[in-house]
Amino acid sequence: MKTRMFAAVRRYEGVADPAAAAVQVNEKFVPLISLLPGFIEYYWIDLNGGAMLSLTVFKTLADAIAANEKASVWVKDHLSSVLPPASRMEVGAIVAHKEEIEDAVGAHGVWKRKLKRAITTGKIDVDIAAIKADKQCDFGKWLYGPAITKRQKNSEHYREVQELHAVFHETAAKVAQLAISGEKAHAMKMLEANGEFTVASAELTTSMIAWLKDGCQ
Numbered sequence: 257m258k259t260r261m262f263a264a265v266r267r268y269e270g271v272a273d274p275a276a277a278a279v280q281v282n283e284k285f286v287p288l289i290s291l292l293p294g295f296i297e298y299y300w301i302d303l304n305g306g307a308m309l310s311l312t313v314f315k316t317l318a319d320a321i322a323a324n325e326k327a328s329v330w331v332k333d334h335l336s337s338v339l340p341p342a343s344r345m346e347v348g349a350i351v352a353h354k355e356e357i358e359d360a361v362g363a364h365g366v367w368k369r370k371l372k373r374a375i376t377t378g379k380i381d382v383d384i385a386a387i388k389a390d391k392q393c394d395f396g397k398w399l400y401g402p403a404i405t406k407r408q409k410n411s412e413h414y415r416e417v418q419e420l421h422a423v424f425h426e427t428a429a430k431v432a433q434l435a436i437s438g439e440k441a442h443a444m445k446m447l448e449a450n451g452e453f454t455v456a457s458a459e460l461t462t463s464m465i466a467w468l469k470d471g472c473q
Contacts, residue, residue: 265346296365
């Protein structure tokens, strides 16, 4: 049985300048939290209307709890000019009935690091067409394969994940193409907190986690 992953969630209400908050989070907070024990991936999500959501995925419950505690103190000390205190802080297991979805959360999170390396080196060891093809990764093969029941395929969760998964791969391919074409600034902008790739990745992860919590029905 595989070890489950855990999510640390912090919700912020009444953020006066979401764009400024995103810049500060991307430049100051992300480098910090990515060094914490058990870190897998981080997402900063704009919920509109001045509401922002911080979602971090960790390997263990202890890692997630410790991260939320450290984040609360750090944000108060360093980001209070752009972020009010979190209105909600929660930690919980990503409960999966389908290991493919749990694996996909981690696997798709790794893409950001791959793309950053591609931007730095101007090279990537995967064909752009293969990156764009949402049916070729392990999760895509499962998502479109015979293991999915008719009931699952008719669910709103399935349709949403399928659509967002395709968008994720299309966006990742776009970043990779920019990287190998020498357009580093444009590619890196897509990886920023409110960048096109980061938003696509966050939306896919949020949707997959929601499907997991609903028992993959």
